[in-house]
Amino acid sequence: MSAVETFNGLPAERLEKDLLACLAAPSWGAEIIAKRPYPDRAGLLAAADAAASALSWPDVLGALSAHPRIGERAAGDSKEASWSRTEQSAAAQTADDVTRAALIEANRAYEARFDHVFLIFASGRSQPEILAAARERLGNGEETERAIVRDELRKIARLRLERVLDAL
Template sequence: MTGVEAFNSLPVRELQDRLIACCAAPEWGAALVAGRPYPDRVALSAAADAAAQSLSWAEVLKGLSAHPRIGERAAGDSREAQWSRREQAAAAPGDESTRAALVEANRAYEDRFGHVFLIFASGRSPEQILAAARQRLGNDETTERAIVADELRKIAGLRLERLLDELG
């Protein structure tokens, strides 16, 4: 059975629980559940993107609630915590000066915008993440909200791919 076939056949409650690990905004998962069955990964991925793009700011904030600060390890043994640790593994600063700068950038970002700095960390170095945090501090609220929503969409998409791989 492929991952998409397994996705299509899971009981609603079980699928919703698994989708929360991909994106903590329940509305995103509900949209994917409602769209079943999907013929393939391409269709499911397109539905996931559309669902993420339709989230309100309040729903995006729900999605953010499950993300630790960049550079911090997610606690626990949940699927979401394991994925978060994996995504941030390369982003963990090795030297003390980068670590301190990232802590300061996180604090400044949270003071400015009122929520954690969210970035699609996979494949990015600590220096790239730090540079992005500093650059984004100059954004206005509207611009930053759009960026955060898009970063959440990318993370949810990556996690959905991982879920499909696990199911298949």
């Protein structure tokens, strides 16, 4: 049985927990569950991408509240916290003290400007790359930044959903 067939057959209550760990927006998980069965992995991932891209801004803000600041270690033993630590670990290992301090300052400036955490798909990126992106995005207008944040959230959710599928 394929992972998608297993996914299609799991009880909704079981999937809700895994999907909330992927993206802390209950409406996203509910939509993915409601659209089962999926024909294949690509179909499931496409549906997940579409659902993430269509999230309301209040849903995005709710999902952002589950993400630690870039450079901070996610607390707890939840699946989501573990994934967050993994996603940021490579970046954390590539930063010197000056870069870490600059990233803390960029986080503060970003939060003051946009009133939410700076979110970026950190997997595979160094802290200097993340810092450059944070500084660049400080110049964005509200609508431009909202579109970027929504897409970064989508990419993170997709990576995590792939992890869920790989574990089935």
